[in-house]
Amino acid sequence: MTAPRIAVLLPCWNEAVAIGRVVADFRAALPEAVVYVIDNNSTDGTRDIARAAGAQVRREMLQGKGHVIRRAFADIEADIYVLADGDDTYDAATAPEMVRLLCEERLDMVTGQRVTDIAAAYRPGHRLGNRVLTGMVAAIFGNRISDMLSGYRVFSRRFVKSFPALAAGFETETEFTVHALELKMPVGEVKTAYRDRPAGSASKLRTYRDGMRILHTIVVLVKEERPLQFFSLAALVLLLAALALGLPVVFEYLRSGLVPRLPTALLATGLVLISFLSQAVGLILDSVSRGRKELKRLAYLAIPALDTTP
Numbered sequence: 001m002t003a004p005r006i007a008v009l010l011p012c013w014n015e016a017v018a019i020g021r022v023v024a025d026f027r028a029a030l031p032e033a034v035v036y037v038i039d040n041n042s043t044d045g046t047r048d049i050a051r052a053a054g055a056q057v058r059r060e061m062l063q064g065k066g067h068v069i070r071r072a073f074a075d076i077e078a079d080i081y082v083l084a085d086g087d088d089t090y091d092a093a094t095a096p097e098m099v100r101l102l103c104e105e106r107l108d109m110v111t112g113q114r115v116t117d118i119a120a121a122y123r124p125g126h127r128l129g130n131r132v133l134t135g136m137v138a139a140i141f142g143n144r145i146s147d148m149l150s151g152y153r154v155f156s157r158r159f160v161k162s163f164p165a166l167a168a169g170f171e172t173e174t175e176f177t178v179h180a181l182e183l184k185m186p187v188g189e190v191k192t193a194y195r196d197r198p199a200g201s202a203s204k205l206r207t208y209r210d211g212m213r214i215l216h217t218i219v220v221l222v223k224e225e226r227p228l229q230f231f232s233l234a235a236l237v238l239l240l241a242a243l244a245l246g247l248p249v250v251f252e253y254l255r256s257g258l259v260p261r262l263p264t265a266l267l268a269t270g271l272v273l274i275s276f277l278s279q280a281v282g283l284i285l286d287s288v289s290r291g292r293k294e295l296k297r298l299a300y301l302a303i304p305a306l307d308t309t310p
């Protein structure tokens with residue numbers, strides 16, 4: 001068996017303070033890998049430092065991590081892809097264990113589950129947001145990944161070349177998770193140290209803005225991947241609102257034979273009709289979603305699995 005081609009992908013934007021050390025650490029941890037720095041419009045010399053450290057530098061002009069991931073997955077050819085942020089917060093020494101687990105267990109994605117006691121590295125608000133958002137995805141799509149927002153992943157070629165990569169920003173990690181869970185891919189996790197950013201390096205993550213974008217992405221993915229549940233819930237809410245408005249009108253009619261609140265009766269009737277329409281839309285889109293899922297599964301199976309036979 002020939003050794004698998006390993007590509008280390010390091011998305012970065014103005015990481016001159018950290019990128020040289022990050023490239024050196026991953027080259028030492030995975031000497032057989034090619035390290036790629038995908039620069040996202042840096043203005044601080046990140047590209048030059050990365051080249052000097054031995055990385056191959058690519059550029060993506062559209063701003064946002066999701067755009068960087070889309071470009072890297074499309075252009076870079078390998079059998080195994082190691083993805084980490086270029087800000088020196090992830091431990092490169094964990095990468096060999098993640099790659100080993102991917103190969104030995106024939107997995108499609110291994111997530112680096114962040115472990116840290118440094119409050120500044122993983123702020124309480126970020127921890128809470130991650131738990132809430134991860135719990136939402138686990139409840140809907142399956143509870144097999146405990147750190148959905150981790151930026152440290154190892155992927156098989158099958159995963160990378162079948163991943164649609166539609167996100168623009170940090171919500172791309174949510175897409176990774178849902179893509180793997182929806183296609184029932186074999187996945188694993190490895191605990192990894194998570195540290196604070198080096199002095200002089202600023203985080204690009206905005207807690208509330210990016211949290212809302214991730215929440216919006218979850219809602220959109222539920223609508224796209226689970227339309228029957230999504231529209232059934234909408235139908236139930238509309239039906240309950242119609243009953244709350246319409247039952248007093250019905251009771252008044254049964255008591256007096258009059259309909260004194262005609263606008264309310266019309267509104268309740270309209271809500272019932274929209275409720276039934278929402279349920280019908282859910283049934284139709286559920287069949288469409290099943291067809292899309294079958295096509296995505298066939299695209300996944302069209303890519304040969306990694307040969308790990310000794």
